[in-house]
Amino acid sequence: MDKKYTIKDIAQMAGVSKGTVDRVLHNRGKVSPAALEKINEVLNVIDYEPNLIARNLKNTKIYKICVLLPDPEIDSYWLPCVNGIQDAVKEFKPYSVNITIQYFNPESKKSFVSANNAVLNLEPDAVLIAPVFHKETIEAVKVYEESNVIVNTFNNQIESNAVKCFVGQDLYKSGRVAASLMNLILSEGQIAIVHIDESLKNAVHMQEKEKGFRSYFEEKKLNSFLLTTLKLKHPNVESKFLNFLEENPDLKGIFITTSKAYQIATTLSGLKDKKIALIGYDLIEKNVNYLNEGLLHFLIHQNQKRQAYLGVSTLAEHFLYSKEIPETILLPIDIINVENADFYIY
Amino acid sequence: MDKKYTIKDIAQMAGVSKGTVDRVLHNRGKVSPAALEKINEVLNVIDYEPNLIARNLKNTKIYKICVLLPDPEIDSYWLPCVNGIQDAVKEFKPYSVNITIQYFNPESKKSFVSANNAVLNLEPDAVLIAPVFHKETIEAVKVYEESNVIVNTFNNQIESNAVKCFVGQDLYKSGRVAASLMNLILSEGQIAIVHIDESLKNAVHMQEKEKGFRSYFEEKKLNSFLLTTLKLKHPNVESKFLNFLEENPDLKGIFITTSKAYQIATTLSGLKDKKIALIGYDLIEKNVNYLNEGLLHFLIHQNQKRQAYLGVSTLAEHFLYSKEIPETILLPIDIINVENADFYIY
DNA sequence: ATAAAAAATGTGCTCGAACACACTTAAAAA
DNA sequence: TTTTTAAGTGTGTTCGAGCACATTTTTTAT
Known part of the structure; x- marks a missing residue:
């Protein structure tokens, strides 16, 4: 029942040579209807699985x-x-x-x-x-x-x-996941969606995540939340973020759409009085450290x-x-x- | 550089036969020190990786x-x-x-x-x-x-x-994960740890999860919570659970240590006034349905x-x-x- | 010095699939 | 009927590792 059949076995059973069996298996033509039928009969009865090992042996191409x-x-x-x-x-x-x-x-x-x-x-x-x-x-x-x-x-x-x-990954959905977690930590208040990136190479990436994030709050009609988008670029990430914090003193949560959540966490760790929920992406070392310290609440693993x-x-x-x-x-x-x-x- | 060397190649380079190379590679002995050295010299220079395909070809054992x-x-x-x-x-x-x-x-x-x-x-x-x-x-x-x-x-x-x-899976840790999620949904109140099982075959399983769950609250000194354990067995799961609910009207959350969370969810779905956080195990269909309905809040995936x-x-x-x-x-x-x-x- | 034993080395076959090529048989053309 | 062409079929080699066995070389004993 579970015996491994070889081309030779099939040939023997069908009363033909292995060459003919090979031609049937690969549709190489040049087979008489009589032989074809005999071989197909055998193939219908047994469960032939070519030995991949042997097949690849011949293939010397790298x-x-x-x-x-x-x-x-x-x-x-x-x-x-x-x-x-x-x-x-x-x-x-x-x-x-x-x-x-x-x-x-x-x-x-x-x-x-x-x-x-x-x-x-x-x-x-x-x-x-x-x-x-x-x-x-x-x-x-x-x-x-x-x-x-x-x-x-x-x-x-x-x-x-x-x-x-x-x-x-489905980026839109990952934004929604982040939103559902944020909604678990907070029940109201202002949330910032922060895009941090040196270049803007990931524009589409980050936008999809933002769309997903916002869709969650819109769909659930969670009107007690206020969503704000903030774009930060390399040389002045910290200063701009500090400005934003000053202008938005009641900020309750931040969703960082890139793997740079640790930058935000670093800044926040200097401000003792702030208690802000942070959700970001990727298990890079710096992020995990802040996770352990309790400053970062959730990370979404993109598993690169x-x-x-x-x-x-x-x-x-x-x-x-x-x-x-x-x-x-x-x-x-x-x-x-x-x-x-x-x-x-x- | 990235050429694939064969035993034959090595034999040629060392000026011996492939049989001798084979003996060296497998420490089968019967090799003169001179030949051994020549072959080792070659092996040190090149990066020989035996062709697993060819190796297994000969191995007809099923x-x-x-x-x-x-x-x-x-x-x-x-x-x-x-x-x-x-x-x-x-x-x-x-x-x-x-x-x-x-x-x-x-x-x-x-x-x-x-x-x-x-x-x-x-x-x-x-x-x-x-x-x-x-x-x-x-x-x-x-x-x-x-x-x-x-x-x-x-x-x-x-x-x-x-x-x-x-x-x-690390069951103790999975209990802790469940606890951390529970602590996110609730900030205080009574939480039940429910063991549901036909037989008590999974006793150790469930206990480990409970230990992990409790350890989280103890470690964080979360004194605003009250943890209660409840064991339910097959024929009278629902009745016993309803009793428990009556006796504990202020129950805020339930952690179910087996895949039977849907049973609890079914019972709760009949009681409209109750709003209880539910966390269970395993992505079986009935559980996922209650997840979609919003009655079950989190599942821990054991990925059987x-x-x-x-x-x-x-x-x-x-x-x-x-x-x-x-x-x-x-x-x-x-x-x-x-x-x-x-x-x-x- | 010669035979016997031991050690070292080489040769050749196997695994199963793939394919080139040789060969046989049948059909079509002369 | 004979020759030519095509169709169909079988044989034999290859891939690389592994191992049995044959052969050669060296060592030991007589």
């Missing part, structure tokens, strides 16, 4: 997968991704899949373009892109498509049907490590085992507080 | 893994586990690993014992047990050890160093599906790729509310 990632030394947000990729590298090392990372400067479009050119020169079979620059990515993807290179993206979504698969890992592993498994690549992989929106954070940090 | 699981038709709690196992079955079908499930009646120790005997007759290479019956499991594990069968457990932990690996999957997949990968089996795999304590539940339901 598949090349390139990952385009912002340099984590410039923006440490991307560090977990490197770990995720390295996990995949380790996993697929014994197989004929070669994974390389190409870093670029997340503040320089030029750097992104030249990184793409470098990748193209490596003639990869597939690439995984963190599409920080929208327009430039669209163009790069076009070139990859012409060269028959499979493209996966992660973290940020871009609209292009040349992209095979996107790994990420797993995003990056899944981005390449689906590609590798596609090449190795001809697994299908799903169009989108949406990771769960993990709710983290001080009590369960440990289990999400690797 | 590994047998048996899963001992309570019949999900008797207790639907175990249904997700079946799905997890079936995922693993699908994944490893093309390889020489055979996974079978042996069901037993979770209310009958006799059934568990006979299931173990049936499994033993199949002469498995490894088993994964849901150790519902503590004493019986310990004894069964002893027998498996004597027959050199690897034993993994999941869901419940048992103390036996004959068990190779446990997959589960993944527990079962990991339980067998670590075994399969151990056999196929000689991966190490970790001693314990602790799954994260996922916090679920109505906003993020979708992403955890498969």
Whole structure:
């Protein structure tokens, strides 16, 4: 019943040679109707599963997968991704899949373009892109498509049907999750939605989260809340935020749409009298520290490590085992507080 | 640089035959110091990774893994586990690993014992047990050890160093997580810790959760809360609970330590005037429905599906790729509310 | 010095799928 | 009927690791 049948077994049972069986299995034609029927009869009775091990043995091609990632030394947000990729590298090392990372400067479009050119020169079979620059990515993807290179993206979504698969999170929903948590901590008052970012690369990202956040309060008709949006940019994050605090002395909660919640927490830790609910994103060390201190109340885990890992592993498994690549992989929106954070940090 | 070296390559480089290289790689002895040195020199320079595909090709042994699981038709709690196992079955079908499930009646120790005997007759290479019956499991594990069968457990932990690996959750911590959420919904009042179970099989399980729950309030010195424990057993869950409600009219919150939170929610849905915070376990359909209705506030996801999957997949990968089996795999304590539940339901 | 034993080394086959190529049989054309 | 072409079928090799066995070299004993 659970015996593993081989092509040779089938050939024997059908009274033909393994070559003929092979032709039937792969629709290579050149098979007489009589032989076809005999073989199909056998195939209908038994449950043939080709031995993937043997199939791949013959395949000496080394598949090349390139990952385009912002340099984590410039923006440490991307560090977990490197770990995720390295996990995949380790996993697929014994197989004929070669994974390389190409870093670029997340503040320089030029750097992104030249990184793409470098990748193209490596003639990869597939690439995984963190599409920080929208327009430039669209163009790069076009070139990859012409060269028959499979493209996966992660973290940020871009609209292009040349992209095979996107790994990420439903940002709108994650904003709603944040809102539901905020509504649990507070029952009324002013809440600020704060966008902190050096560049405005994540504009769409942050907007989606804000939309989701606001939708929750609107839908539930929670009129006792007042939502205010605040944009902060690199050199003067703290000063501008302090201004905002002075102008809004009754602020009760802050939803930070990026991983920079720790910056707000740092500022607030200097003001002892303020008791403000903070919800942010990502389990980076500084955030977790403030979680432990009780200044940060919730973090939403975007699990970039797993995003990056899944981005390449689906590609590798596609090449190795001809697994299908799903169009989108949406990771769960993990709710983290001080009590369960440990289990999400690797 | 990233070329894949084969044993033949190494043999050629070292000026010996592949047989000798093989002996060195596997410490099979019978190698002259001169040859050993030459080969080691080559191995130090290049980065040899044996081709696992080729290695496993020759290995025609079909590994047998048996899963001992309570019949999900008797207790639907175990249904997700079946799905997890079936995922693993699908994944490893093309390889020489055979996974079978042996069901037993979770209310009958006799059934568990006979299931173990049936499994033993199949002469498995490894088993994964849901150790519902503590004493019986310990004894069964002893027998498996004597027959050199690897034993993994999941869901419940048992103390036996004959068990190779446990997959589960930190129950104490999960109780603390529940407490932290309760403390967010309520700021004072009486909270009931409710243990619901047909049999008292999960005694340790539930106790650990209660300990964790209580520890949170004790540690934070939250004296405005009053914690009460309530045990409910099958035939008269509702009546006893209604009694309890009458005797404790000021009850503000309930923490249900099993997956039966929906039973409490059902009863409460009949009493319109009560507004009680509910936190329970497991994303079973009935619970999720009450989550959507707003009667249940939080669920803690124990992810039995993944527990079962990991339980067998670590075994399969151990056999196929000689991966190490970790001693314990602790799954994260996922916090679920109505906003993020979708992403955890498969 | 020669035979016997031991140690070291090399050869060749296996696993299952895939595919090139050789071969046989049947059908169509001369 | 014979030749040519096409259709159908079978054989043999490859992939890399692993291991049995044959062969060669070295060491030890007689």
